[in-house]
Amino acid sequence: MQYFLELSCSGLVRGSIYALIALGYTMVYGIIQLINFAHGEIYMIGAFIALIVAGVLTIYGFSGVSILILAGLIATIYAAAYGYTLEKIAYRPLRNAPRLSPLISAIGMSLFLQNYVLLAQTPDFLSFPSLIPDFGFMEPVAHIMGSAELVILVTSAVAMVALTVLIKYTRIGKAMRATQQDMTMARLVGVNVDNVISVTFVLGSVLAAIGGVLVGSYIGQINFYIGFMAGVKAFTAAVLGGIGNIPGAVLGAMVLGLAESFAAGYISSAYEDVFAFGVLVLILILRPSGLLGKAVKQKV
Amino acid sequence: MRKLVTKKFVLIVLLSMIIPATGFAADTIKIGVAGPHSGDLAAYGIPTKEAAEMVAAQVNAAGGVLGMQVEVLPMDDQCKPEIATNVATKLVSEGVSVVIGHVCSGATKAALGIYNEAKIIAISPSATNPPLTQSGEYPNFYRTIAPDDDQGKLAADFVTKKLGAKKIAIIHDKGDYGKGFADFSKQFIEAAGMAEIVLFEGITPGAMDYSAVVQKIRHENADAVIFGGYHPEASKLVGQMNKKRMKIPFVGPDGVKGDGFLEIAGKDAEGVYATGPMDVSAYPENKQAKADYTSKYGKEPGTFFDQGYAAMQAALNAIKVSGGTDYAGLEKALKNSFVDTTVGKIKFDAKGDAEGVGFSVYQVQDGKFVELK
Known part of the structure; x- marks a missing residue:
């Protein structure tokens, strides 16, 4: 039983990181039907910025939690700027182009950002300071859920609740929902669609950067390539939950994280990816639009 | 007519270059050094050749072994098994006493049968494939590097x-x-x-x-x-x-x-513990060989230099101890008498692996890997 709890906990931790990234995929897809393949790179850049800021702050004598909060804050602001710029230069000019063009542009941006970090920083792994303090839990709680895991779960939950509140109860949230339903109509009733799209990218990037900072301090190492695999997994989670659907992305991410964790724990970790993608295939066969996705009627 | 004369002359000149290389029979000890000396794996073979030549030059300057000069016969096998068999046949017909090599495991395996039939000992600096010694198929095979396992x-x-x-x-x-x-x-x-x-x-x-x-x-x-x-x-x-x-x-x-x-x-x-190659840089023989190499070539020695140097030292020592180049005597000497080499004080075990070379366990202590004795 304890083993089951331990595995569930690792699955949920992994799931919440996937969810933080998957939300960016699904929000962007919901509004402009674009799969933003460069999104994983934003997550990676968030982690790198946090590492650099943490290094500088350590020199100036800051410590522990204050570094985590400051570095996280600066990393999210930076990543938001990257997301905003990304949309401006790579996707906005292609807004009215055929659907394939922005997709190719997205893949190009992904490669560009990866290689940019590789050249500007380093191809090697870098050590990431463990910014999350050890709360010194008692046994056996410490085995089931360490302090880092708890911080990750709480932070992602708070971020997701904040996102829900923003979308449900604010003016910009209302505008986002309107744009998602029908972009032309939203524009006709006076919604500034360009702004809404920018805000969507910024929100997605903020969440991804939070994920990057949390993962960095959880596993203690980053390199320029971490965004790729995390991006692929998060995209899978978004598809699993029904792409374009916000609660779906979170649910899909949790299912994926738990599936991987249980596969590793009860069968073999050599096959965890096989099980993760097996779950995806199975769900897409049974429910082609994803767990919570609705089948979209083609507008004629 | 004139053309023919030129051709004959060229032929004679070429032959005259071959003859001295095979000319002396009794008064030199021939050591074959086989490995990749050209091609994309040359970087693994050339350091051994250079090491063997350096040891030979040193020994010759000091009067040779048992009063005879040591002659190194380098042969290029490009790490290819099919070329290695040709090289082995050639070395056997040249009458070498010991072969230092080959370098790649595949090429070594191909050549070993030929040496075995001719009762010639081969000491490899780098063939790490475990069965080469462990299968017992090649009693004439020795190596100065630890096997993969x-x-x-x-x-x-x-x-x-x-x-x-x-x-x-x-x-x-x-x-x-x-x-x-x-x-x-x-x-x-x-x-x-x-x-x-x-x-x-x-x-x-x-x-x-x-x-x-x-x-x-x-x-x-x-x-x-x-x-x-x-x-x-x-x-x-x-x-x-x-x-x-x-x-x-x-x-x-x-x-x-x-x-x-x-x-x-x-x-x-x-x-945390980690295994790693033994630290050989502290041995006096190793320091000396590296210093000699650097002063001669002006750079650091390449891969398997230490092992190649040690193989040549072991071979010459065995000849000296056994007082000749006959197979049984060399075998006994290699397996029984210790020799100081660049990889430490070694002798060979019953299967042909060097005792005293290989890996050590290291542990991280105060942020550094420390060899555990």
Whole structure:
């Protein structure tokens, strides 16, 4: 039983990181039907910025939690700027182009950002300071859920609740929902669609950067390539939950994280990816639009 | 007419260049040095050739061995088995006493049968394939480098005997190198029968975290972990084990033993064990050979230089001790008398592997890898 709890906990931790990234995929897809393949790179850049800021702050004598909060804050602001710029230069000019063009542009941006970090920083792994303090839990709680895991779960939950509140109860949230339903109509009733799209990218990037900072301090190492695999997994989670659907992305991410964790724990970790993608295939066969996705009627 | 004369003249000149090389029969000791001296693997063969030539030059300057001059016959096999057999036939017909080589395991295997029939001893500086000595097929084969499975054996011995672990978890990264090390460790632990392997599992390099695997190691109550793979995964694993407060020994191969691991794992690296090549740079013979090389060629010696140098030293010592070049005498000398070489004071065991070369266990102490004696 304890083993089951331990595995569930690792699955949920992994799931919440996937969810933080998957939300960016699904929000962007919901509004402009674009799969933003460069999104994983934003997550990676968030982690790198946090590492650099943490290094500088350590020199100036800051410590522990204050570094985590400051570095996280600066990393999210930076990543938001990257997301905003990304949309401006790579996707906005292609807004009215055929659907394939922005997709190719997205893949190009992904490669560009990866290689940019590789050249500007380093191809090697870098050590990431463990910014999350050890709360010194008692046994056996410490085995089931360490302090880092708890911080990750709480932070992602708070971020997701904040996102829900923003979308449900604010003016910009209302505008986002309107744009998602029908972009032309939203524009006709006076919604500034360009702004809404920018805000969507910024929100997605903020969440991804939070994920990057949390993962960095959880596993203690980053390199320029971490965004790729995390991006692929998060995209899978978004598809699993029904792409374009916000609660779906979170649910899909949790299912994926738990599936991987249980596969590793009860069968073999050599096959965890096989099980993760097996779950995806199975769900897409049974429910082609994803767990919570609705089948979209083609507008004629 | 004039053309023909020129051709004949050229032929004579060419022949005259060959004749001295094969001319002396009785008053020199011929040592063949076979390996890749051209092609894309030349970097592995040339240092051995240079080492053999340096040893020969030194010995000759001091009056030779048993009053005879030592002659080195380098032969290029390009690491290709089909060329290696030709090289071997050529060396046999040249009447060499000992062959230093070959360099690549595949080429060595192809050539060894020919040397064996001709009763010629071959000492390789670099052929690490385990069956070359262990199969017993080639009693004429010796090597001054440890075989591939030596690291796995060392890790297995260390974990079961020194650390006294009874339940061992073996984790690998599914790659050739990591899984190879894990397989050998498993094989030796099972053969010794002193401990049980509770977990043998591959992980995916680059996965986000390994907490599920770490939980599994704990769940199986393992009291030591052997890991086959490179430092990024190793540092992730030890970091997560520390976070889960697992204080069991972690043993990695030489892919873990390096500065990369120390940098990334940081504090978590403390106490981690890793096997790695023995530190030979402190031996006086080694220091001397390296200094000579640098003063002669103006650069650092290349790969397998130490082992090649040691092979040549061992060969000449065996000739000196046995007082000749006959097979039985050389065999007895190689297996019984110690010789000081660049890889330490060595002799060969019954199968032909050098005793006293190979790998050591290192432990991270105060942020540095320290060799455990």
